[in-house]
Structure formats: structure tokens, C-alpha cells
Amino acid sequence: MRVLLVDDSKVMRNIQRKILAGLGWEEITEAADGAEALECIASHAPELILLDWNMPVMDGLEFLKKLRSAGNKTPVIMVTTEAEKSRVITAVQAGANNYMIKPFTADQLKERIEQTLKRHAA
Amino acid sequence: MRDHAFESEFVAAMHEALSFILASVGVQNVQATATRARTSGDRWNEVTGIITYSGDIAGAVALTAPLATANAMVHALAGEMLSHESEDYTDAFGELVNMICGRTKAALRGENSISVPTVVIGDCTGRAAGLEGPTTVVLCESGLGPFAVEFAIRVRAAGLASSAKGAA
Numbered sequence: 281m282r283v284l285l286v287d288d289s290k291v292m293r294n295i296q297r298k299i300l301a302g303l304g305w306e307e308i309t310e311a312a313d314g315a316e317a318l319e320c321i322a323s324h325a326p327e328l329i330l331l332d333w334n335m336p337v338m339d340g341l342e343f344l345k346k347l348r349s350a351g352n353k354t355p356v357i358m359v360t361t362e363a364e365k366s367r368v369i370t371a372v373q374a375g376a377n378n379y380m381i382k383p384f385t386a387d388q389l390k391e392r393i394e395q396t397l398k399r400h401a402a
Numbered sequence: 403m404r405d406h407a408f409e410s411e412f413v414a415a416m417h418e419a420l421s422f423i424l425a426s427v428g429v430q431n432v433q434a435t436a437t438r439a440r441t442s443g444d445r446w447n448e449v450t451g452i453i454t455y456s457g458d459i460a461g462a463v464a465l466t467a468p469l470a471t472a473n474a475m476v477h478a479l480a481g482e483m484l485s486h487e488s489e490d491y492t493d494a495f496g497e498l499v500n501m502i503c504g505r506t507k508a509a510l511r512g513e514n515s516i517s518v519p520t521v522v523i524g525d526c527t528g529r530a531a532g533l534e535g536p537t538t539v540v541l542c543e544s545g546l547g548p549f550a551v552e553f554a555i556r557v558r559a560a561g562l563a564s565s566a567k568g569a570a
């Protein structure tokens with residue numbers, strides 16, 4: 281499984297990378313902002329994207345809108361501190377498939393990933 | 403003018419967020435021991451993480467900790483000891499502040515946004531922390547040692563101020 285991790289915090293990317301490794305997924309590419317992430321899309325062709333919201337240069341919401349307007353349907357899980365219901369609705373309307381509020385446990389993230397991939401495959 | 407009802411609402415939300423986020427990385431017993439106005443004699447700690455708020459409220463929050471407390475907080479999140487001179491250290495401390503401020507924001511009414519965090523190691527000033535105007539200091543104790551949260555936030559949306567005053 282090819283996964284793209286997008287978060288401006290390297291420590292947060294490391295935490296997510298370890299959880300993904302526990303699921304046996306090691307084809308992981310990292311990006312520190314939305315603009316870097318867009319550059320990774322063509323070369324990496326991810327099957328899943330874990331996306332932070334608050335990032336410099338280009339935030340997660342703008343990246344998501346650009347991704348969807350280009351016709352890309354890769355499942356995206358927002359992984360963010362943005363916890364208001366209005367933010368979740370905004371992200372889903374922009375094309376997010378699922379939502380995970382930081383902080384999370386390894387089990388919570390695994391469950392969210394499995395749920396997302398199952399729904400996407402259906 | 404200071405909105406004291408909003409300030410106490412903000413302190414309560416911040417305290418809940420501090421306890422929740424620090425507990426998620428294994429830090430227990432987070433207690434606010436005193437809340438007061440900042441005075442010119444107050445010194446900053448060695449590690450300070452800053453986030454600004456904009457929207458219905460505007461201003462900044464700084465979480466400032468002595469090096470020993472900050473080291474332990476970074477260790478708790480990153481799972482390893484990091485040098486305070488490394489980029490990963492400021493990254494980890496900033497992410498903790500980001501999670502705390504994000505959770506605080508979600509508990510407040512109104513539409514607000516937070517900035518990405520800035521972390522200052524060493525001397526900090528209110529100006530560097532973006533704290534302008536009357537600043538409130540919340541002194542805290544935790545299982546990892548003492549730290550403080552300082553904030554200067556003003557309410558911009560008139561409806562938010564009056565509803566804060568009327569809040570149960």
C-alpha cells in the first residue's frame with residue numbers, strides 16, 4: 281500500500297509512519313505542506329493520503345480542493361487538531377473521506393484507515 | 403477593554419485542553435495553580451511555543467516552560483530524548499502547543515482559526531510571542547514539572563462577547 285503522509289510536523293509524521301509500519305505498510309512518502317504533497321501525487325501515486333489541515337505554504341484544505349478538482353479520487357483522511365463540527369463538514373464537502381482528530385492512539389488511526397479503505401473499495 | 407467572562411471561559415477551555423492533550427502523551431496531574439495578570443517583572447521560561455488566534459477572537463497564546471519541563475514534554479510526545487538545539491525538538495514542542503490550542507479553540511463559541519506554531523528557545527519577549535495588550539498568566543504544575551500559559555486575546559465579535567457573559 282502506497283501512503284502519502286502530509287503534515288508540517290516531522291514528529292507527527294514519524295508517529296504515523298510507525299503506526300503504518302505496524303500495519304505492514306512501508307511504501308510511505310512524506311510531504312511537509314500541501315504544495316509538496318501535490319508534487320508527490322504524480323510520482324508516488326498514493327493509494328491513501330493522511331492529511332494535516334494547518335500547515336504553512338498550502339494548508340490541507342486547499343490541497344484537498346486542488347486534488348479533487350483535478351479529478352483525483354484517492355481516499356483522504358484528515359488528521360488534524362481542527363475539532364469543530366463545522367470544520368469536519370467543510371473537509372467532507374471538500375472531498376475528505378474520513379476524519380481523525382489529534383491526538384489519536386495507534387488503534388484509533390488503524391481503525392479509521394481500515395474503515396476508509398473498506399468504504400472506498402465498496 | 404478586557405472581557406473577564408470571556409477570559410475565564412478561555413482559561414477553563416485551555417485547562418481542559420492542557421489536561422487532555424498532556425494525558426494523551428502520559429503526563430498526569432496537570433493543575434493550574436494561579437491565574438493573574440502578567441507584570442513587567444515576570445520572566446519568560448527557556449522554551450516558548452506560540453500560536454495566534456484569528457476570527458471572532460484575536461490574539462496569541464504562549465506555552466512557556468523551563469528547559470527541564472520542556473525536555474520531558476518533548477520526550478513524552480516524540481518517544482525519544484531530543485536536543486533542544488535540534489529541529490525535531492522545536493517541531494515536537496510546537497505540535498504539542500498546536501494540539502492544545504486546537505482543542506481550546508474547539509471548545510469556544512464562534513468561528514476561529516489558529517496559526518501554525520512558532521517555538522522560541524531562549525529569551526522571549528511579549529512582542530516575540532505576539533502578546534500585545536493586557537496578558538494573563540496561568541501558572542501550572544504537572545507530573546513533568548512547572549510551566550505557564552500566557553495569553554492576550556480580545557473578543558472581536560460583539561455577539562460572542564455578550565454570549566460569553568451570558569454563558570452558564
Ligand SMILES: [Mg+2]
Nearest residue numbers: 288332334335
Ligand atoms: Mg500542522
